[in-house]
Amino acid sequence: MKPIFETRYKWKLGMAAWVLHRLSGLALIAYLCLHIFVIHNLAYGEQHFNAVMKFLGSPPFKLMEIGLLGVILYHAFNGLRVIAIDFWGGTKIQKALFWVMMAAAGILFVFGATPIARHLLEAMN
Amino acid sequence: MNIEKETQHTQSMWVKNTGRGGALTWLLQRVTGLFIVLMILLHFWINHLVGTGEVTYETVFRRLSHPLWKCFDMAFLTFALYHGLAGVWVVAADYVKRDGWRTFVYIAIVFAGIVLFCLGTITIVRFPFI
Numbered sequence: 001m002k003p004i005f006e007t008r009y010k011w012k013l014g015m016a017a018w019v020l021h022r023l024s025g026l027a028l029i030a031y032l033c034l035h036i037f038v039i040h041n042l043a044y045g046e047q048h049f050n051a052v053m054k055f056l057g058s059p060p061f062k063l064m065e066i067g068l069l070g071v072i073l074y075h076a077f078n079g080l081r082v083i084a085i086d087f088w089g090g091t092k093i094q095k096a097l098f099w100v101m102m103a104a105a106g107i108l109f110v111f112g113a114t115p116i117a118r119h120l121l122e123a124m125n
Numbered sequence: 126m127n128i129e130k131e132t133q134h135t136q137s138m139w140v141k142n143t144g145r146g147g148a149l150t151w152l153l154q155r156v157t158g159l160f161i162v163l164m165i166l167l168h169f170w171i172n173h174l175v176g177t178g179e180v181t182y183e184t185v186f187r188r189l190s191h192p193l194w195k196c197f198d199m200a201f202l203t204f205a206l207y208h209g210l211a212g213v214w215v216v217a218a219d220y221v222k223r224d225g226w227r228t229f230v231y232i233a234i235v236f237a238g239i240v241l242f243c244l245g246t247i248t249i250v251r252f253p254f255i
Contacts, residue, residue, distance in 0.1 A: 029209035
């Protein structure tokens with residue numbers, strides 16, 4: 001049984017960031033496929049679409065939505081780090097850059113997840 | 126592990142292989158990625174942070190009736206599908222080594238892209254479907 005990672009470096013920050021970038025990317029394209037399918041329900045009229053949205057507004061989905069936001073922000077900000085490394089010689093500062101990007105992502109996460117969490121708590125009461 | 130066999134380059138024209146090196150794909154990933162970061166923040170903000178934040182036919186109607194928002198959504202769809210599916214290919218190309226399977230995966234990705242693009246386009250352009 002061949003190991004999946006045939007070329008594997010030591011577990012360092014950059015390696016972990018890369019692996020997470022790939023995994024988050026795959027998760028996001030899977031989500032995008034679902035999202036396109038869900039939104040196309042607009043074609044079946046107001047009642048149908050609102051029923052679908054109501055179903056997807058239930059607590060387990062709201063929770064997953066918060067998770068989705070996290071995944072998006074990780075992929076986006078690590079992606080910005082990749083761009084900085086590729087185009088602006090960020091290699092030397094790649095580790096620091098990671099934490100700066102994650103801090104920015106964290107701030108946006110709090111900003112974006114709070115309203116969703118509020119809806120979630122209201123719906124559960 | 127037969128290193129020679131696994132690293133040989135095939136000459137077959139039926140195989141989606143390194144060939145020209147993938148430089149354009151590399152660049153486009155970065156360019157589309159940058160646009161997507163900006164667009165996704167706007168998309169999230171306008172849909173979930175403005176007003177009540179919930180998505181209903183009514184709220185979508187107010188936004189997606191405007192040609193400018195239709196245009197934004199179309200561009201977003203195009204960039205996101207390209208970026209996502211090109212990314213899937215990058216990962217697949219790392220792990221799918223056999224020629225026939227590489228071709229199959231590549232065609233499957235292109236096919237999925239076309240189908241998803243059509244579905245998204247019809248939804249955006251033809252909304253509200255009267």
